Amino acid sequence: MSNAIVFIRQLSKRFGPFQALKEINLQVEQGDIYGFLGQNGAGKSTTMRCMLSLIRPDAGEIELFGQSLTTNREAILSRVGCLIEKPDFYKYLSAFRNLELFSRISGKSSSRAEIMDMLEFVGLAGREKDLVGGFSHGMRQRLGIAQTLLHDPDLIVLDEPTTGLDPQGIIDMRNLILRLKTEKNKTIILSSHNLHEVELICNRMVIIHKGESLVEGRVDALLQEEDQIIRIQSTATGQAQAIQVLAAQFPGLSYQILGLDSLEIVLAKDLIPSLNAALVQSGIPVFAMEAKRKLEDYFINLVSA
Amino acid sequence: MIFLYSTYNELIKIALKPRSYLGLAAITGLVGIILFALHADGMSMISFVTASFEQTLRFEGEVLNGNLVAFIILQMLIVHIPLLVALVTGDLISGEAAMGTLRMLATKPISRRQLLGSKFLAGGIYTLLIVIWLGILAVLVGRWIFGPGDLMVLNSDGLVIIQENDVLWRYAGAFCVAFFALLTISNLSICLSCFSDNSIGPIVSTMAIILLFTIIGTLDVPVFDPIRPFLFTTHMAAWRSFFEDPMPWDSIRNSLWVMTLHHVVFIAVAMFSFNRKDITV
Numbered sequence: 001m002s003n004a005i006v007f008i009r010q011l012s013k014r015f016g017p018f019q020a021l022k023e024i025n026l027q028v029e030q031g032d033i034y035g036f037l038g039q040n041g042a043g044k045s046t047t048m049r050c051m052l053s054l055i056r057p058d059a060g061e062i063e064l065f066g067q068s069l070t071t072n073r074e075a076i077l078s079r080v081g082c083l084i085e086k087p088d089f090y091k092y093l094s095a096f097r098n099l100e101l102f103s104r105i106s107g108k109s110s111s112r113a114e115i116m117d118m119l120e121f122v123g124l125a126g127r128e129k130d131l132v133g134g135f136s137h138g139m140r141q142r143l144g145i146a147q148t149l150l151h152d153p154d155l156i157v158l159d160e161p162t163t164g165l166d167p168q169g170i171i172d173m174r175n176l177i178l179r180l181k182t183e184k185n186k187t188i189i190l191s192s193h194n195l196h197e198v199e200l201i202c203n204r205m206v207i208i209h210k211g212e213s214l215v216e217g218r219v220d221a222l223l224q225e226e227d228q229i230i231r232i233q234s235t236a237t238g239q240a241q242a243i244q245v246l247a248a249q250f251p252g253l254s255y256q257i258l259g260l261d262s263l264e265i266v267l268a269k270d271l272i273p274s275l276n277a278a279l280v281q282s283g284i285p286v287f288a289m290e291a292k293r294k295l296e297d298y299f300i301n302l303v304s305a
Numbered sequence: 306m307i308f309l310y311s312t313y314n315e316l317i318k319i320a321l322k323p324r325s326y327l328g329l330a331a332i333t334g335l336v337g338i339i340l341f342a343l344h345a346d347g348m349s350m351i352s353f354v355t356a357s358f359e360q361t362l363r364f365e366g367e368v369l370n371g372n373l374v375a376f377i378i379l380q381m382l383i384v385h386i387p388l389l390v391a392l393v394t395g396d397l398i399s400g401e402a403a404m405g406t407l408r409m410l411a412t413k414p415i416s417r418r419q420l421l422g423s424k425f426l427a428g429g430i431y432t433l434l435i436v437i438w439l440g441i442l443a444v445l446v447g448r449w450i451f452g453p454g455d456l457m458v459l460n461s462d463g464l465v466i467i468q469e470n471d472v473l474w475r476y477a478g479a480f481c482v483a484f485f486a487l488l489t490i491s492n493l494s495i496c497l498s499c500f501s502d503n504s505i506g507p508i509v510s511t512m513a514i515i516l517l518f519t520i521i522g523t524l525d526v527p528v529f530d531p532i533r534p535f536l537f538t539t540h541m542a543a544w545r546s547f548f549e550d551p552m553p554w555d556s557i558r559n560s561l562w563v564m565t566l567h568h569v570v571f572i573a574v575a576m577f578s579f580n581r582k583d584i585t586v
Binding site for chain 1: 310410411584
C-alpha cells in the first residue's frame with residue numbers, strides 16, 4: 001500500500017513565453033528524504049513554490065497528506081515547515097521576536113520555552129535577543145531551520161539548504177537533516193544542485209531538467225542500473241602491470257589511462273572485490289582506489305542525453 | 306483567530322520599525338515649529354487677516370487662542386500627512402517582498418485574504434494613531450499654550466465665529482473625517498504595494514496619484530468637471546465643513562460616500578491581485 005504524502009501530477013507552469021514546468025510528476029512517501037536534483041533554473045524551486053502555494057500552477061494537481069492543495073491550503077500548510085531559498089527575516093527584530101511572529105501564524109503558537117528550546121536545538125542559544133540584521137548567513141540559515149521546525153511539521157521542505165554555508169556549516173546542516181529523519185521521523189524534501197549532498201542523504205529523488213522530471217525513484221535503485229567507475233592510483237610501473245592483470249583476468253573490461261600512474265575502470269559493483277584482490281595478489285602498489293561519484297555521471301549522462 | 310494574530314504581528318512590526326516613528330517625529334517637529342512661530346509672532350499674522358474687518362467688527366478677547374491655533378495647524382499639516390502615512394503603509398506588502406519575508410509569510414497557514422486584511426487593518430490603526438497624535442498636539446497642546454477661546458474661521462463665505470463651548474465636538478468630527486480621508490491614502494498605498502516588490506515604488510506612486518488628482522481637482526478647466534466630484538482628493542478637506550455655520554451635512558455625507566467607494570475599490574483590487582500573485586522573490 002502506498003504511503004505517499006505528496007502527489008504531484010502533470011504540474012505545469014509558464015512565466016510569459018518561458019515554460020518553467022512541464023508536466024512534472026512525483027510522489028514523496030512518509031519518512032523519505034527526497035531530493036530535487038537539477039541545474040540552476042531547472043524548475044526545482046518553482047515546483048517547491050507550487051507545492052507551498054507561493055506560485056499558482058497553470059495545470060496539474062498537487063495533493064499533500066491526501067488533500068488537494070487548492071481546496072485545503074491552510075490545513076495542509078499547518079503541517080508543513082519550509083525554508084525557500086535564503087532565510088529572510090525582519091532584520092530590525094531579534095531572533096526570538098522573529099520566531100515568535102512566525103509561530104503565531106503557523107497554526108500552533110509556541111511558548112517562550114519552546115522557542116528557547118528550538119534556538120538551542122539549532123545552536124543559537126544565547127543569541128535570542130540579538131537583532132537578525134547582525135547575523136551571519138549561517139546563523140540565519142539555522143534560524144530558518146528553527147522557524148521551519150517550531151510548529152512541529154510533518155513535512156519539511158528545504159530549498160538549497162546548504163547554499164552559502166561554510167564546510168562545517170554544510171556538515172552541520174547535513175547531520176541536522178539526518179537527525180530530523182532518524183530521531184523525529186520527519187519527511188523531508190530538499191532541493192539541491194549539489195549531487196554529492198543528494199547522494200549522501202536522500203533515499204529517493206527526482207531529476208528535473210528544463211522544467212521536466214527526467215527520472216524519479218529510489219536513489220540506490222536508479223544508480224544500480226549503472227556500472228561503477230573505479231579510479232586506481234598506482235605508479236608508472238604499477239599502471240602497466242594493472243593493464244596486464246585486467247587483460248588476463250578481466251577480459252572485455254573497459255578502462256581508460258589517466259596520466260602516468262592512474263586508471264579509470266568501468267565495472268559492475270560485484271566485481272570490485274575481485275579486482276582489488278587481483279591487484280594486491282599481483283604485487284601492484286595501489287595508493288588509492290576510489291569510486292567516482294556515480295550520481296555525478298548518472299546526472300550528466302541523463303541531462304546531456 | 307489567526308487574522309487577529311496576524312494583525313497583532315503587523316502592529317508589532319510597525320511599532321518596532323524605526324521608519325514608523327518618522328511620521329510621528331515629523332508631526333511633532335512641524336507642530337512644534339508652528340506653535341513656536343505663532344507664540345512668537347502670531348498676533349501680527351492674525352492682525353494681517355483681521356485688519357479688513359476692523360472697521361466693521363470689534364474683536365474682544367484673545368483671537369489667537371488654542372482653538373484657532375489647532376485649526377491653523379490642521380489646515381497646514383493635513384496636506385503633508387498623506388506622505389507620512391504612505392511612508393509606512395506603502396511598505397506593508399512591497400517591503401516584505403523586498404526583504405523576502407513575504408515568501409515566509411505566504412507559506413504559513415493563513416489565507417492571503419486574511420494576511421492582506423490584517424495589513425489593511427494595521428495600516429488603518431497606524432493612520433488613526435497619526436491622526437490622534439496630531440489631534441493631541443494641535444488641540445490639547447495648542448489650548449494648553451494659548452488657552453481656550455472662540456474660534457474665528459475665515460472661509461469662502463466670510464467670517465465664521467464659533468463659540469468656545471461649541472468647538473470641541475467639531476474638532477472631534479473634523480478629526481474623524483480627516484482620519485477617513487487619510488485612510489483612503491493608507492488603502493491606496495497598500496493596494497499599490499501589492500503590485501511592487503520594492504519599498505519606494507508604492508510610496509512614490511501614491512504621492513504621484515495624490516498630486517495628479519489634486520491638480521485635476523484644482524485646475525479650472527470644464528473638461529474635468531464631471532470627474533472632479535469623484536476624486537478622493539476633492540474630499541480630503543471635507544473636515545473643514547465642521548467649521549462652517551450652518552454645517553453642510555449633505556456635503557459631509559457625500560464626501561464620506563465618495564471616500565468609502567475608494568476604500569472598497571482599493572481593497573477589492575488589492576485582494577484580487579494579491580490572491581493571484583505569484584511570489585517569486
